[in-house]
Amino acid sequence: MNKTIFITGASSGLGKATAKLFAAKGWTVIATLRNPEKETELSQLPNVHLLQLDICNTNQIKDVTTKAEQISSVDVLYNNAGYALGGDLEATSAEQIERQINTNFLGTILVTKAFLPYFKKRKNGIIISTSSIAAYIPEPFIAVYGATKAALEMWTASMSFELEKVGISIKTIVPSSMQTSFLGNADMAFEPDYQADFNNYIGKLMSDADSVADKPEDIANVVYDAVTDDKKQLCYFAGNDAIQKYERLKKEGLESVMGDTKKLFFE
Template sequence: MKTIFITGASSGLGKATAKLFHEKGWNVIATMRTPEKETELSQLKNVTLLPLDVTNYEQIQSTVKKALELSDIDIVYNNAGYGLIGPLESLSDDQITKQLNTNLLGVIRVTNAFIPYFRERKSGLFISTTSIGGLIAFPLGSVYHATKWALEGWSESLAYELNPFGVNIKTVSPGGIKTEFLQGSLDTSSLPEYEAMTNSMFASVDTMFEMASTPEQIADVVYEAATDGKNQLRYVAGEDAKALYKQRLELGAETFRTEFGKQFLGA
């Protein structure tokens, strides 16, 4: 029986992925900040819950060690993350630091903790949830995009490094997901000077979220990436994300950026 280790498994995509892999007969190690609050995954056979706050370096080391004592691990799915939306000027240094710590350093540190194990085994796969926001940029998401674009470049470089050892790395880039993202896992901030822009942005995002995927639909793409055996780096997930990415490639980055700005900000 194969085993997947998942971060950010308490809700949304992480939870949907844990349930899907469980249904497909995998052993699942589902990690989250407060596993004692989890009532659904805790009922499932072959699903183990472990505590993991990806901003806590010591806990990453101890949880990875515990996970490897419990089971061989075939796939590490870096999914923990959240959105930070607002003009840069309005964000506190704490907000900026927390976003980088969670979305970027968390992924790098969890991955690094597993690399020696995979390298010695000469097999293994890292999958990271990036975002269509790792391939294109929306207004008012500069620090969020900094983390997601960084993960895309990091993954591409790391693939060169790890592939010779039989270890693979992939990214899944979802568009909108119908979860608590816009409510629960989103941190926002603004200033009066940006009010018109913020209102316009959120109105456009609401419209875009009508095309959003369910967590289960994106989990299917994660499963595909996990099992297709391809040496493919990027999996763009969701019809909305595919359409936007296609548009960017066809128009070219600069034309796309101009058109996209008009769509969001009317200018």
């Protein structure tokens, strides 16, 4: 039977790769974007429907949920939209922090809440959210971003109790770095006092990026597995780097892993 996935943040990177993968597998894809009029690739695919959604816009969330359900009953909600706020806290404005939390955490919760009545009525539905390895292993200069993703992890695990009772499953995808526009789309704020440390950090990060960063198409395959494997698995570490980092964290503990981060970036 034809199934339907609803995706947030489908304009680029992992969201777009996932939309294309599910469309290629014969799914109906409801791809949501802040600016659907700019999309030229997904709009060519016959089983992809484009709808406008900024996940910080609560009225739009309500409308788009109704519109999506009119197109087709949604089987899977994929909460993928997100971005990073980088820099030091002193330089970061309250508005920047609010926007980061409202997008990565609150927006994800409110989109999920909007779909729950439909899923509950059908006693069926899968909710997947894109988290990050930064939810498990602290990274310098993205403290609020890491906190939003850690919040998503705990929210997902806690929600699983109430949702299981009504036939809905909830999971996270946990990538490490990916070859997307993510860094370019980051919001940044710096005080001069932290600039040298940041430059050192970002320089090393960028020089490693190509060697460890996963292709979004490979991570989209993990999303597909998480949707179709019928497992009661809460989180899916996605890509070699995320898997290795999490294994090391379990084996050696947080202080040891953070000690290496300090050596790499600050000594």
